Amino acid sequence: MSKFIRLIIIILAASFLAACAAVPQQTFNKQAHAKIKTIALIQAPAPKEYIVNIVHHPGYQFGLLGGLAAAAELSSKTERFTTEAKKAGLDISKEMMTALKTEMEKTGYQVIMVEQAKAEADKAERTDFLQDYPAADPKPDAYLDVVFRGVGYSAQHPSTPYEPTLWMPARLVDAQSKEVLYSTLLICGAPNPVLESTHVSPDSTYNFDTFDSLISGHTKAAEGLRAAAQSVARQIAADLK
């Protein structure tokens, strides 16, 4: 096997494993942590691309070559959709942070936005939680750490609709004790059959029957992802109520 093919396999395997890593589940015990009033919201790194995925792509059934062909097709679709979504002005990180701030404030928390340092933002895409949390002013009682682990449109099969999909691990960490007070994987879109998650139903009015209609309707598609971000933000705020 050539080094190139081996490298491709390693990259594909690493991407799938990263997307499928389980998130420890911890329900928030509001009463035990009534002192938490001020939350530092860590800016989620913007995803480098908006994915287009076909979960059961027939190519996966044809060994390595079929898998590579499927990966190439989905990569090309992802690249095209990313361009169109960005043209439509989609910045999902910004949308999510705004939605989270709004929803958390509605729940009664004071929210401090902690922007990611540019050097950090320039690093490879972060899909997991931070291990150390930056200082914030005023001093927060807890940090809300959210990351994108896949945002875009996903179809189960080539002939089934593409629906808005947003995977977001989220956790709340006590600023003093570093205890994880809340932790879950929020999935807006088709629930994962294996991973334990908090499911958020996507709005089916933003489904697209074909990839072509997704591209031609990119403004509506971007709106669908904004709506998904808002639904996920509402769920996080409800979980922390």
Place this chain on the structure above:
Amino acid sequence: MEKFSPLLGLGLVLLSGCATPLNEQLTHLQKATVCCKHYNEINYEKLNLPDAKKVEFKPESPAFNFESGKSFFAAYQLPPFSGPYNVTLHAYPSAGMGDSTTLRPKILLLDEAFNVTRQIDESNAHIRNSAGKVVMDFFVNKSDRKDYYIILHTIPNRENSGITSKVYSPVIIPIGTVVVPIDGKESSRTTYYSPMGILELRLSPYKPNVVGQEPY
């Protein structure tokens, strides 16, 4: 403590493959003898902390006329309060030759004098999904120390209600000796709420993990 391994979880799902069709389950519930009229006549099994119990609602299980309707049930005495703890309930789906069904659990918490202190269901518990099962959890905190008994039962199925979800049926073609899915069709499927099935109840002291020390 009785521990629940993933293997046991898988076993429960496999066992539930021999599910009784929904209409038979409803008949079993209808015919079931109501054990008692009042909560103080029920036998409560003592729980420890931590603890885990597997509960199967079957035709021989005790039944009671709850406010929400007749249901099979399981009843326990909570451990003495020594600090906050977490109560988690796992409801397993079952899919046999008949309909796919799942329990729609409801939890009653009673004080020592058998007065209802809290009612927990999907509207006020945190709900998660995992491999087809529904996980709901809540806490017993200092302010809930009056909670003394816990009763698990189900919300009756009215008008064939359930959880509707999309299912994808693959279109397959044989190529030589290999069967290859080339596409799929999307349709809706309802997992009906049923009176019989398997629940797991777990109690564990509330102790959040520290960053970097999570279990996985």
